[in-house]
Amino acid sequence: MASQQQSSALENELAERAVKRDVTKRRWVNYVWDTLDKPKEERRFLFKLDAALLSYACFSFFIKFLDQVNINNAFVSGMKEDLGLFGNQLNYMQTCWTVGYIIIWSVLTFTLCRAKTATHIYVIRFFVGLFESSFYPGLQYIIGSWYRKDELAKRTCIFHVSSVLGAMFSGYLMAAVYHLDGVHGYKGWQWLFIIDGVISLPIALVGFWLIPDVPEISKPWYLTENEVMLAQKRMELEGRKPRGKYTIAKVKRILTSWHIYTLVLVSIFWANGVIGAAAPAFQLFLKASKKYSVPQINALGTVPFAVQAATTLIFAWLSDGALEGARWPPIIFGGLLNIILGASLAAWDVADGWKWACFALAGISGASGGLFFAWANEICSRDSEERAIVIASMNTLSYVVQVWLPLIVFQQVQAPRYYKGWVTVTVLNVCLVLAVFGTWWLQRSEDEKKAQAVGYAGSDDYEKSEVRGKAE
Template sequence: MSPTHANEAAVDPATPVQKNVKRKWVSYIWDTFDKSPEERRLLFKLDSAILTFASLGYFIKYLDQVNINNAFVSGMKEDLGLYGNQLNYMQTCWTVGYVIGEIPSNLLLTRIRPRYWIPAMELLWTVLTFSLSRCNTATQFYVLRFFIGLAESTFYPGMQYIIGSWYRKDELAKRSCIFHTSSGIASMFSGYLMDAVYRLGGRGGFKGWQWLFIVDGVISLPVALSGFVVLPDVPEISSPWYLSKEEVALSQKRMHLEGRQNREPFTRAKLKKIFSSWHIYLLTLLYIVFNNGAIGSQPVFQQFLKHSKDPKYSVGQINAYPTATYAVQVVTTLTYAWTSDSILGGRRWPPIIFGAIVNIISYVSLAVWDIPMGWKWTCYIICGAGFGISGLLMAWTHEICSEDNEERSLVIGSMNELAYVFQAWLPLIVWQQVEAPEYRKGFITVTVMSVIMFITTFVVRDLHHKEKKQKENRTQETEETEDFSESPAITPVDTKVPKT
């Protein structure tokens, strides 16, 4: 049994939340196996709704985000004469839109109903994805990619906020990481999909790469519409059709036991408290170096294959072979989730350190460049182990900021926002298309980022540990004071000797 369940009986003896002191081995397989029947039913419903929608939504979000890379190396470059740094500018326009929308969207989620806002934005970016198939100039791509980024900015930080509003500590990492694996699966699927739809070139007057945008939109549309039906709000205002009033009350109680606070107004005192804490600064820095300390958003493997002369790879191979990197991402992300929640007892930092080490080994080798071809392929593939840390960082943030709902929302938004602020300009300097496939500056940059991530992780770990100890000491002092004040008064004994 996880530590988060240790003192539940003292909170409410009638609660159906699991109270066993000994953890069953089956909980290492899936955490609901070690909970009360009421919790199991609740979590099954939540997983069926939230986790399914989050995973499918992130799948289409990432599919619609990375399709530009697959289209570019599959004929778009030659058809539109994009021989400069136009791909970099298309990625930057998306990133600028994403950056502008993130924090405002996450703050809106503390005031409006997520079940309407997030699906509406999904529907918008789906329509815009369809529109990409009709673009025939770089400028048109720039404009549409900006608005796609703006619409997509609502999804990942918004869904992480919702996940953190429904799940407890021993449940968070698995859900966050399963959610995040959808990005790796989408990147793999986009490569296979491009290989398949490339053969449609010429039908209906569309090129093969144009068909990719059309098919992506067809896949995205039903997922976006389903969000209006299945996505719940946060527990304090939620009334989805699939949860009873008792189950909503149980959800609220679970968050109370976890120390997660309800929504409150943004006051000057609250903002001062948030910005005077190390949380927002170090957690944001950690996410910046994670997000920019990997090559996941850059088609470096594809460019390496496209520039190869001996042997020369087909369009299908250029799109298919790099999916091995995302397969590594999926496997390692799920491994991180289960080991962090179960074997490591809720500690998030060891898998993050492992990912940083793999990054450093891979990117130092690629920066050298003149290495054996087999090792070069290995580095391109194993660096996927550094892509799947996002879910752990989000789970860690939910735990560190659990006592303030608005801080949790703002920090998550800030982490994503500033990570993409860097992604808006950094690729223009270190991942220039004209420098493909060696990208020496890029490989050196992500190596430095990974070293910073390594160091920052230990700093956050130590500060969080110190913070928890201080909280435990304050709680203990409060309990001792209450025990003393509630003890019966002692009548003083008269020690005077009576006169004789």
Template sequence: MSTTASIDREQEADSKAAQVVQEKVKRRWVSYFWDTFDKSPEERRFLFKIDAALLTFASLGYFIKYLDQININNAFVSGMKEDLGLYGNQLNYMQTCWTVGYVIGEIPSNIILTRVRPRYWIPTMEVIWAILTFSLSRCNTATQFYVLRFFIGLAESTFYPGMQYIIGSWYRKDELAKRSCIFHTSSAIGTMFSGYLMAGVYSLGGKAGFKGWQWLFLVDGIISLPIALLGYIVLPDVPEISNPWYLSKEAKQEVAFARKRMELEGRKNRAPYTWTKVKKIMSSWHIYLLTLLYVTFNNGNASGQPVFQQWLKDSTNPKYTVSQINTYPTSTSGVQVVTTLIYAWTSDSILRGARWPPIIFGGVMNIICYISLAIWDIPTGWKWACFILAGCGGGLSGLCMAWAHEICAEDNEERAIVIGSMNEMAYVFQAWLPLIVWQQVEAPKYHKGYIAVTIISAILIVAAIATRQLQIWETRSKYNAEGEAEDRTSDRSDTLLLQDNGKAVDTVHVTPDDKRFDLK
């Protein structure tokens, strides 16, 4: 009896999922503000639960990741440099050690996520990096920082590509960019908060035997640890293996509903790794061009370098305080937050899922700002504007990841590996590029750095255009091939009209042997 009831619930979930397909022909105006306003009550309740759990944890986790990642820059300009005698390129080496650890861990971590439960793997790594962040407060030499920063990077490598993989396993195309970009804005918020936090804790210098910059690492760890522990409770895994407590009332039905949503979106479940699969992944343009797209985004700006802070610290007319040096540059992160959200809503709603226009706009803004800073001898007001408006190019990560989820939807393992490769190769470049073009001894002008990111931003624009064209070509080729196959194997086909309370919401091409729907 229980087996029959379970089958009935699965069938009911399938039926509901088919009925609430997102409207593509005609949309109500409220959907441009938030996509759930234009969905069925069942789907709205479901998305509310997933957003509240998954999106909240993802954003908080990325917030602490960037809080812990950027704190080294804020500590450096707030007394650490002078206290430890770091007058060479030690800051560059600390950043590189973190990046090397991050690079080593990314793809292996995402492969692990296709085999084990994310709800255990990701929070455990977060706990480890929170503990290591505490340990930074006891470092007395540059070498100690190098070692700890390497292991912090290794632990943090699990989070961003892993959470992007999970987000891409729950949301449909009209929902994905907004969630990915909301997730990404927490990095800018973490950067901003670290600046304000450093300004606040600097006054604690001398208390309990710790200097102001050491207190920053302690407070960061205190903030990070409870957020990491929260992951064990709320992270929902992926729909294929998920059974979270907050879907408790109708858990099996809602999980089946989530699986059907991804089936209708064309996103595949987990499958074994085979040599054929690996060859297919490595011979596709997906992994190479999407990786190039993300590498140029991630390295086409100066967000990882304290360029704004260094310029303020070098200024003698006027002379800025430690608090001002840490807080004024947060305006760049504020611009990043605003533009990231604008990109997300524009891409999902107005542009109907097109990811490339905001990416090109961000690349153009980078070129304008960094060419101006490379010239350097420009009006002070315009220099301030360039440092601040450079945030326009920092919010493209969510769009790039959303685009990758859509392009790689038909192979779960490809999607996981491509997402990991995108992030990993971006940080491979970030490991050595600063040692060449962002050398600390060249602060605050960084002429080579500004020229380099200008060129990289131009390549970003080319990569976005090429990705769009190849995606169009691939989609046309696939549909042409499917059409030929249907002509050979079917005597007839029907167009199924999906309805929600009597209103047509979508059409699906169905062949006679399609078991998902009954043709009438």
């Protein structure tokens, strides 16, 4: 018994020593990569965690978007003409995926190559979305359960940028496999779905061995007992509470807090206000110009994604580094830029060069998605159940709006002009900027009240005051 107690004390000492550090005295290497400025034990732990959790999250999000956006590349690469999709069928295909998301995608991706009509694709896209529904919010919650504030934005943004790389790769892949047109009786766009399925299946299976649960109950094979304890201590010092029970009082508190409402609004405005999120506008613009071949349309269509990928990483490093953990400034910057771009596209009668620039620079506004999920993990860190509900609500309700909004303002028959669409994007980004400022102000006020409560806790009157109750 004594030896067990000594071992436990040693493990606790190890955890305390590994996680206690003065973040105000960061070395320059911290701004390159945060693990370089941490104790050996913590650095080894984070290396394992990044290699398993973050790597799998990125590869799986890569194939998720590879399989999600391939419909756009196939549409501009012959599927439209082969299946006679000259109405708003592309809108309906995207909506069927979104509806399924709200209510393994690898197998279903294979079946897309055998689609003969638009109805076949509607049904398959619905079930692809159905099986993907828990993926994004689930992984955002898990990532937020393992990483500290100075690490979180980089990880959520690296996770987020993998989706952009998946969208880019889909364009390059379509440009390449288009030359397989007629091989074994399949069209070029059908080969895209076949190869996507081949890529997706092995990555999906690896998740059974790599994805951990939350630190307080997880014992993944690649972490030692000391490292699991270290993970728990890190979250304790971060103020990120372990899971508890749902009670009526807790649900009431979650639903009466400003957290869920402002964060959900930020997510809805961002997800539906990103240029290109509701329709493959740039590819359709390129196709309508009749200046480019199918491979060129698919390759050039990846330019906004390349801009988004680079900007996402810049935002992540700035947020964790120079901005000292502030998440809102890059989101505001992207929103303000999108107001200019959306208004320019609504006018439409602008120089072709500026029109190209609008589509390319739109990738900047799409770069902040990882930041507001990091922000949500931090704002809701004191209640694990609230954090789970808020993150899931942000993701789900954003898609609820995507079910119907593009059918009204981004109709395929109006491509690539989309006047109603660009006006809507502009308005949504105005709302985004206001919602982000509102969230920042509420967070600052809440933090000030908590700081005052902590300071007041040292006074003799604390036990008698209402401040204690509010602080607790």
